[in-house]
Amino acid sequence: MESTLIAGIAMAEALQNRLPGLENMWLWVTFLGDPKNLFIFFFPAAYYASRRLGISVLWITFITEWLNLIFKWFLFGHRPFWWVHESGYSSQTPIQVHQFPSSCETGPGSPSGHCMVTGAALWPVMTAISSQVASRSHSPWVRAIPSLAYCTFLLAVGLSRVFLLAHFPHQVLAGLISGAALGWLMAPRVPMERELSFYGLTALALMLGASLMYWTLFTLGLDLSWSVSLAFKWCERPEWVRLDSRPFASLSRDSGAALGLGIALHSPCYAQIRRAHLGNGQKIACFMLAMGLLAILEWLGHPPQISLFYIFNFLKYTLWPCLVLALVPWLVHTFSAQEAPPIRSS
Template sequence: MDLVHNWGVDVVRFLQSEFKNYDELMMAASHLGDPRNAFLLYFPLAYCLHKPTGIRVLWLASLSEWINALLKWILHGERPYWWVLDPRTHHSEHAQLQQYRLTCETGPGSPSGHAMVTSSVVFCLVLSTIQNTRPRIFLQYVIWSVFAVFMFAVNVSRLFIATHFPHQVILGTLLGIILTLLVYKIDLQHLKLSRCVTASFLMPTSCIVTFYLLKWCGLDPQWSISLATKYCAYSEWIHLDTTLFNAVYRDAGSVLGYGTFMFGFTRLLRTENGISDKKGGKTDSDSLENASCRTVWLKMPNIILSLLVCQIGENMKPGLHSAEFYYFVTYLKFCILVILVMFTASFDFLKQDKCIQQKNK
């Protein structure tokens, strides 16, 4: 792998040299590809505009990030910013790469979580948009071109800030697209609460088992944290929310929040508003809504409120009492955020249902 890593470092050095005046733009692109945005940005937008798509986005974000965490432990990938300084490596120059405030991620590098989660979620949004709006061929080319440019920008930004090697972002992008193709046709709207609870339990449990299996095999599952702490330019750039366990507990909490809402809140709202709970009835999730300008305008209050709730929740972070406490708060926070987003998005639909019922009377 030394040959691949050396070539990757040359690519990173070239990007940092050629685009050194665009560092803020690169970090903005990297931020847009942050896996957290799948839950805090793409999920609220998708769910407010089209519920089935929002549900797919939530599940794909959770599944892709969970699988990514397991693969990171198994593949044991390096990161450029520490690899060039680590005496274990065989880099010819050992020249330090430029580091930025988003550089010092603590998990292993392969495959890229930004590339995998973002490609999975955005690919789902593209498929849903084309399927539900059925645009002309020219517009379809435009949509696919925007997707390609967006993913290219995210991947290049991850290389620029020296967080990933080229092969890691390519692998992450391909795995994210493949996962979406496998999951897209599955009906995720009528999952029972028991399945959501099971998934919420299995996600962190599988990672804990993997963690201790690596220890049992004589490997250090926290090797990347040690390297990140040692070679990061500034200690304040290292954050607990970049660890693999924090990501997995975010996924588990989101899945539980979805199951809780679908089991409890949806049933309560339907009962209070006289909405049919029969599978054969016409429900909100069964209707296909075109994401037209009119639809976006009608949903704007729901979108703004949902995004506001997510941003407030994301800014509420616990103190560093312990890593376990931090992970528990992350689990609980994303469970509640998903419930609040889904509840907020329901208000507009309920008003529409009441208007329809009044007209029918």
């Protein structure tokens, strides 16, 4: 295993030093592949394109991110930015690698969440686009474009994670394979508009299941916070260690999104919009308004205390599906109806 880790460091060094001028590109790619962006950008974009597609993206995102958390707890994967120091490799071998603000994540490294969660959540998007292309073109080369774009984007995300010293190549590969497999398995089985109790129980199962697993392993003598202490120990700047990279931050996000999805689907606003048909202009307006409201939520910041942050994160991601699915479309539809000129009878 040590030879695999050393080869991963050599690959990161090559990406950082032998491909000059690509730093901003890798930083932008890793930002796009962040699982958090699946909630705040890809989910509303997919939903306003297709109601079923948006719900699929959201459901697969929070289920896969929860599974990624569980896998990381059991696999105990090191991250390159601390392994080079903790193992003593950097003192034995001269290497030229450096950290970035996105390097200092606090959870274990295997498998890569960027690759696993993003790969799974974008699978239904890729298949939906592929079916649209296939219905309009008989050329096998044109039909292959969505699949090729999907694979290219995920490969770029994986390389960016290696570049940043956030993951080793084998962790990226594990994330890519598991993400594509989960996307393929889950996309046809996404529950659509179940009872509110179903989503409430799903949120409760995510929260209690992970918490029970954590405390069971802790009772057995396994310190699941080992990666947090290593991140603080070896990150070049303390401010680079973000609260939202902690394992329980993703858990609060996932359970909140599950509950928010159920509340949104059973709200009066959604029931009214469900019967209406929004035009393309209205859908674009919905997306822009949703992004504006998100900017306000981000501007509010978050509490510095870790326990209050988890509560705030849970409430924020409970609110977000309600805004995207119900409140924003209802507002756009209501104001559009008021602004429409009355039809005069001749």
